[in-house]
Each structure stands twice: as structure tokens, then as C-alpha cells.
Amino acid sequence: MTAGRFAPSPTGELHVGNLRTAILAWLFARSTGRRFLLRVEDLDRVRAGAEDAQLDELAAVGLSWDGAVTRQSERQPYYDDAVARLRRDGRLFECFCTRRDIAEAASAPHVLPGHYPGTCRNLSEAEREAARRVRPAALRLVTDVGRYDIRDVLHGPYTGAVDDFVVVRNDGVPAYNLAVVVDDAEQGIDQVVRGDDLLSSAPRQAYLGSLLGLPSVEYAHVPLALNPERRRLAKRDGAVTLEALTAEGWEAAEIRAVILRSLGLPETSLEAALAAFDPALLPREPWIVDPSHLSSTDAAPVPPNR
Ligand code: GLU
Numbered sequence: 001m002t003a004g005r006f007a008p009s010p011t012g013e014l015h016v017g018n019l020r021t022a023i024l025a026w027l028f029a030r031s032t033g034r035r036f037l038l039r040v041e042d043l044d045r046v047r048a049g050a051e052d053a054q055l056d057e058l059a060a061v062g063l064s065w066d067g068a069v070t071r072q073s074e075r076q077p078y079y080d081d082a083v084a085r086l087r088r089d090g091r092l093f094e095c096f097c098t099r100r101d102i103a104e105a106a107s108a109p110h111v112l113p114g115h116y117p118g119t120c121r122n123l124s125e126a127e128r129e130a131a132r133r134v135r136p137a138a139l140r141l142v143t144d145v146g147r148y149d150i151r152d153v154l155h156g157p158y159t160g161a162v163d164d165f166v167v168v169r170n171d172g173v174p175a176y177n178l179a180v181v182v183d184d185a186e187q188g189i190d191q192v193v194r195g196d197d198l199l200s201s202a203p204r205q206a207y208l209g210s211l212l213g214l215p216s217v218e219y220a221h222v223p224l225a226l227n228p229e230r231r232r233l234a235k236r237d238g239a240v241t242l243e244a245l246t247a248e249g250w251e252a253a254e255i256r257a258v259i260l261r262s263l264g265l266p267e268t269s270l271e272a273a274l275a276a277f278d279p280a281l282l283p284r285e286p287w288i289v290d291p292s293h294l295s296s297t298d299a300a301p302v303p304p305n306r
Contacts, residue, residue, distance in 0.1 A: 003066070004029025004191040005037040006058070007180070010050035013241040014057045016289060017195075017225025017233045020259045024222045025193035026063050026270070027277045028153075034191055038065040039183060043072045043173050057242045060252035061259075062270050070187065072179050079174040082182045082212055083167065086141065091211060092167065094128055094137035095120040115163035116140065139168040141208065148203035153220040153279050155196075160203030167208070181205045185214040196221035197232070220279065226286040238291030262287050 006025040008014065014022070029036040038058070040051050055069065086092050097105075097119050105117035121142070123131070131137070141164055148162045167178040174182075184192060192202075199221040206216060225233040239245050245255055257267035264281060266272040 001035055001188055003035040003037050003189045004193055005039055005189050007039040007041050008054050009041045010046050010054060012047055012050055013243055014054050015233055015240040016259060019061055020225060021195050021222055022058055022063060023259055027274055028191060028193045028220055030274055031277045035066040037187055038069045040069060040071045043179055060242060061256040078182050078186050079179060085212060091142050092139045093121055093142055095140045096131040096135055096137055121164060136170045138166045138170040140164045141167050148207040150202050150206045150219055155199060155221060160200050162204050162207045165204055177204050177208060181209045184217060191218045193220045193222060195224050197224060223286045225289050228288060228290050233289050240289060240291050
């Protein structure tokens with residue numbers, strides 16, 4: 001059974017831009033007959049209480065998901081298995097570089113901007129032995145492509161850089177790119193809808209999936225919500241979370257209506273939006289959210305920027 005998903009990191013409350021991405025992920029999944037799964041990406045920074053708050057917020061705007069919520073922190077055996085396969089295939093090397101080492105080596109003329117400079121790729125066993133005494137190793141992928149092609153429902157064909165990226169951090173925690181690829185495949189997820197800030201990660205993930213022999217996924221990277229200065233929307237921009245807006249007198253259904261309107265969809269219900277949903281008609285530009293327009297006394301809609 002195929003599935004789509006929303007995969008929030010429990011670092012804080014969801015703002016209207018995150019809720020919009022969640023609604024889009026639901027619309028994409030449901031409009032294509034897929035299940036819709038919710039996965040909490042809690043391997044990294046986690047704020048106490050954030051997961052419960054996020055799940056409440058998603059439910060408050062009317063979203064429902066299939067089956068139990070999964071948490072990356074409970075899925076270590078799957079990551080271990082993938083790491084073992086990569087190791088067996090000679091696809092991993094230990095990396096002892098600090099950020100500073102990388103920044104310095106990466107300024108060399110032969111290194112592509114943003115790429116790992118290759119410092120630890122060909123260390124001898126004696127060099128590795130010595131390095132292990134200084135600091136623990138991260139595990140990087142041995143890549144043999146510099147770029148990889150994907151297709152995105154909204155962006156079309158997209159080619160992005162692939163370097164020897166980290167798959168296990170030096171504290172032993174699986175890196176985001178590994179966990180996402182392993183989880184999506186293991187959960188039967190074949191549609192990945194998320195903010196377009198992650199478009200440039202998709203080629204790395206697709207390449208890793210191909211090395212692990214996993215089925216490819218359909219990507220849809222959706223426009224982010226930005227503040228009027230065109231910077232990524234954040235809590236500090238004002239009342240942009242459900243909690244803050246509710247405190248100002250908003251109903252969750254009104255917030256959902258604003259989000260659906262910004263997508264050019266009927267705003268009466270998620271079902272009505274689903275009936276009208278067509279990815280080809282979605283706005284391709286960022287959603288500019290002016291918190292001063294989001295107030296209960298002036299429930300003026302956020303102007304859709306289409
Ligand atoms: N957990 C990531 C985030 O909240 C999203 C990862 C993904 O959708 O692949 O930014």
C-alpha cells in the first residue's frame with residue numbers, strides 16, 4: 001500500500017507555514033489514494049512537550065492520519081541494518097574532520113562549493129587508528145557521482161549536488177538523510193511532500209536510496225511561508241502559531257480557511273479542498289504571511305500571492 005507522510009521535527013510549535021505544508025501533504029496523499037502517515041523526527045534537537053503540541057495542532061486543523069504515529073527514536077534497528085548494508089558494500093568511511101577542518105580544506109580550488117573535501121576518504125588504517133584516539137568518527141558515504149537527478153511534481157526535473165555526506169554522526173546518531181530514506185522505504189512511503197528548503201537534499205536521499213536498492217519516491221517540494229521581509233516565517237514574527245492565534249481569538253477552522261485560501265482552494269473544509277485539489281494549480285511562489293494581518297479584530301485574509 002502506498003503512502004504519503006508529514007514528518008515534523010519536534011522542536012517547537014507548528015506555525016501557519018508548517019500547518020500549510022502538513023495540509024498539502026495530506027491533500028497530495030489523499031488525492032492520489034495513498035495512506036497518510038505521521039512520523040516524528042526526534043533524532044535531533046527535541047523540545048519537551050513539542051511533539052504532543054504538534055499532534056494537537058494538526059488534529060485541531062482537521063488533519064487525521066492512518067495508524068499510529070511513528071518516532072525515529074524508536075526505529076534504531078532499521079538504521080543499523082542500513083548502515084550494515086552500506087558497510088558490507090564498502091560504501092562507508094570514517095571521518096574525523098571537525099567543521100573547521102572541513103571549512104579550511106573546502107576552500108581548496110579543486111573542491112566544489114559545499115562539498116566534503118575528501119580529507120578522510122583514503123586514510124590508512126594506521127592514520128585512522130591514531131585519529132580514533134583523538135575523537136570519535138562520523139561515517140560518510142563513499143559516493144561515485146557528483147550530482148544526481150530527481151523529478152519533482154512541482155519543480156520538474158531537478159539535478160543536485162551529491163558529495164560524501166554524513167550518514168552517521170560522530171555521536172552515533174543516524175544523520176537526517178539516512179533516517180529519512182530508511183524510514184520512507186520501510187514505511188511504504190512513496191510520496192514525499194515537504195517544504196522546498198529540502199529540495200536540494202532530495203538528490204542525496206534519492207542516491208542513497210538507490211545504493212540501498214530502495215524504490216524511488218515521488219517528490220513534491222512545496223513553497224515555504226515567508227515573512228514580509230521574505231525571510232522564513234518564525235515564531236518571532238508575531239502571532240503565527242496556532243497557540244498564539246487561538247489566544248488572539250481565532251478558531252482553528254478559521255486558520256485552516258486562511259491556509260486553504262492561500263492555496264487557491266475552497267476554504268469550507270478539507271474535504272471540499274480535496275475535491276478541488278490539483279497540484280498543477282498550486283501557487284509556486286512563497287506564501288508571504290504578514291502577522292499584522294493575522295489578528296482576530298481584523299480577520300482580513302492573508303493576501304494570497306498568486
Ligand atoms: N523533519 C524535517 C523537518 O521538519 C522534514 C523532513 C522531511 O520531510 O523529509 O524539517
